[in-house]
Amino acid sequence: MLVKQLSVFLENKLGRLAKVTRILGEKNIDISALSIADTTDFGILRLIVNKPEEAEKILQENNFAVNCTNVIAISVADEPGGLAKVLQILDNAAIGIEYMYAFVGKNKDEALVILRVESPVKATEVLERNKIRVLTANEVYNL
Amino acid sequence: MECWDKKYECMSRDEMTAVQSERLVNTVNRVYNNVPSYQKKMQLIGLEPGDIKSIADLDKLPFTTKQDLRDNYPYGLFAEPMSNVVRVHASSGTTGKQIVVGYTRKDLESWADVIARTLTCAGANKDSFVHNAYGYGFFTGALGIHYGAEKIGATVIPISGGNTKRQIQTMKDFGSTILACTPSYALFLIEVMEEMGIQKGELQLKSGVFGAEPWSLNMRSEIEERLGILAIDIYGLSEIIGPGVSSECSCKSGLHVFEDHFIPEIINPETGKVLPPGEKGEIVFSTVTKEAFPVLRYRTRDISALNYEKCICGRTHVRMNRVTGRSDDMLIIRGVNVFPSQIESVLLKFSEVAPHYQLIVDRVGNLDSLEVWVEMTPALFSDEVKQLEDIERRIREELDFILGISAKIKLVEPKTIERSEGKAKRVIDKRNPV
Numbered sequence: 001m002l003v004k005q006l007s008v009f010l011e012n013k014l015g016r017l018a019k020v021t022r023i024l025g026e027k028n029i030d031i032s033a034l035s036i037a038d039t040t041d042f043g044i045l046r047l048i049v050n051k052p053e054e055a056e057k058i059l060q061e062n063n064f065a066v067n068c069t070n071v072i073a074i075s076v077a078d079e080p081g082g083l084a085k086v087l088q089i090l091d092n093a094a095i096g097i098e099y100m101y102a103f104v105g106k107n108k109d110e111a112l113v114i115l116r117v118e119s120p121v122k123a124t125e126v127l128e129r130n131k132i133r134v135l136t137a138n139e140v141y142n143l
Numbered sequence: 144m145e146c147w148d149k150k151y152e153c154m155s156r157d158e159m160t161a162v163q164s165e166r167l168v169n170t171v172n173r174v175y176n177n178v179p180s181y182q183k184k185m186q187l188i189g190l191e192p193g194d195i196k197s198i199a200d201l202d203k204l205p206f207t208t209k210q211d212l213r214d215n216y217p218y219g220l221f222a223e224p225m226s227n228v229v230r231v232h233a234s235s236g237t238t239g240k241q242i243v244v245g246y247t248r249k250d251l252e253s254w255a256d257v258i259a260r261t262l263t264c265a266g267a268n269k270d271s272f273v274h275n276a277y278g279y280g281f282f283t284g285a286l287g288i289h290y291g292a293e294k295i296g297a298t299v300i301p302i303s304g305g306n307t308k309r310q311i312q313t314m315k316d317f318g319s320t321i322l323a324c325t326p327s328y329a330l331f332l333i334e335v336m337e338e339m340g341i342q343k344g345e346l347q348l349k350s351g352v353f354g355a356e357p358w359s360l361n362m363r364s365e366i367e368e369r370l371g372i373l374a375i376d377i378y379g380l381s382e383i384i385g386p387g388v389s390s391e392c393s394c395k396s397g398l399h400v401f402e403d404h405f406i407p408e409i410i411n412p413e414t415g416k417v418l419p420p421g422e423k424g425e426i427v428f429s430t431v432t433k434e435a436f437p438v439l440r441y442r443t444r445d446i447s448a449l450n451y452e453k454c455i456c457g458r459t460h461v462r463m464n465r466v467t468g469r470s471d472d473m474l475i476i477r478g479v480n481v482f483p484s485q486i487e488s489v490l491l492k493f494s495e496v497a498p499h500y501q502l503i504v505d506r507v508g509n510l511d512s513l514e515v516w517v518e519m520t521p522a523l524f525s526d527e528v529k530q531l532e533d534i535e536r537r538i539r540e541e542l543d544f545i546l547g548i549s550a551k552i553k554l555v556e557p558k559t560i561e562r563s564e565g566k567a568k569r570v571i572d573k574r575n576p577v
Contacts, residue, residue, distance in 0.1 A: 007526035009524050009557075011556050016556075039532065042531070046526060063558040064557065065556065067524050099527070
């Protein structure tokens with residue numbers, strides 16, 4: 001159920017991001033979602049791809065520092081207050097969010113969001129109990 | 144524990160003093176008569192060979208410095224006619240002219256003997272395969288190890304430096320049991336080995352003798368753990384003989400100086416005054432058996448201390464502390480004396496940081512700046528920015544505490560700091576462009 005997210009350490013230098021995406025493209029790896037957290041000197045690229053284990057190996061072989069974390073992907077109604085509703089549920093359950101980012105799905109009326117929380121299993125239970133749709137890993141990888 | 148030469152290595156202090164005194168008196172007489180530069184220096188301070196009666200008189204002799212070697216380039220300090228010299232070596236002159244040292248046939252024999260002692264310290268015997276990855280040539284490292292290993296009767300694999308993948312394949316196929324190279328190259332070998340998917344269990348390595356540059360205890364444990372070997376520190380310099388001046392035994396608590404050949408003293412580098420045992424200062428050597436290129440009270444610039452207690456291994460040879468820095472590697476940043484080894488010791492407190500780092504010293508306006516680049520490692524990496532910023536902050540605070548100056552810490556991508564196949568390039572000083 002949990003979605004595997006790859007994080008890659010990048011220096012803030014020209015061409016680093018291009019290199020990662022090129023390496024993955026050459027190996028026919030499809031990126032479903034991504035976000036970058038950046039500071040003055042470095043950035044952390046977070047990626048959801050269709051073949052996470054393979055992608056992790058390829059990036060390591062190319063001397064990138066990579067790690068893999070479990071995240072959850074949810075679908076929220078694409079309407080005002082849609083996200084607020086979900087966040088309130090997590091707040092009520094005292095589940096803190098480390099970071100989150102939205103990405104593009106195939107359905108017009110739903111927005112997809114990746115959540116990084118400390119205990120993804122517990123968060124998934126809470127969300128499902130509250131009728132929030134949590135996407136399966138395969139569903140996300142094949143977007 | 145085995146010794147190569149029990150008679151000398153386990154001699155009582157009185158016997159050693161007698162041996163050293165006799166040899167010193169001979170050496171002083173020879174250099175006074177054969178080397179004009181030494182004669183002149185001694186005459187300048189009104190010293191005659193007869194004034195040196197034992198090692199108690201050692202501190203009356205003038206020092207010899209690297210500058211003296213350069214001034215007498217190439218053969219001015221040789222104490223034998225060139226017809227008796229069978230080999231020369233040269234040490235790269237990174238800061239000036241290169242220096243040349245020479246050996247008679249007897250010098251080569253003594254050299255092989257002290258290396259045989261060194262390798263025996265690492266457990267070598269005639270069944271060993273010595274993988275000699277020091278660079279063959281002018282540099283004394285490789286040929287020094289080579290003849291000492293042959294003297295023991297071990298099988299020498301004279302692979303020299305470079306071509307790392309072939310090194311590893313050879314270690315595996317030829318059954319190398321003892322590795323000889325610089326410690327930074329050993330770490331590089333390990334990285335390449337892991338990339339090639341070769342496990343330490345596939346090699347026959349049992350121990351390694353590592354030298355030619357200062358290295359930290361954490362580097363030692365990393366090499367020992369990742370190769371599954373005993374790693375001992377060996378010390379030497381071309382000016383004295385090359386490798387084989389001193390070596391740790393398997394107790395790893397100081398390097399036994401082969402003092403029947405090389406008499407050590409510790410001095411205050413500022414005043415030149417001899418310091419008592421245990422005190423830290425610059426180590427100075429006088430060679431007392433060398434024929435072609437004897438040196439009296441040579442200033443090594445290496446920082447160490449001496450320990451005269453008997454070692455558990457049974458050797459009585461005085462032990463010098465691991466060299467942790469060189470007095471001339473010292474950087475002065477914003478008026479503060481900084482040794483790269485201090486920075487390394489701080490970085491190694493963060494056990495998760497593999498020891499690959501580089502110091503970038505620059506001057507912005509009138510102010511010196513220090514940047515420390517630290518390579519990201521898988522263990523160190525996190526998907527959360529705050530974790531990485533926390534690591535930067537902790538390193539910075541620790542450095543500030545130890546050095547008293549603030550440095551900028553920069554995390555860089557893996558394998559982006561230049562790897563050396565010889566000595567590690569730890570410092571880039573942009574303040575004095577060449």
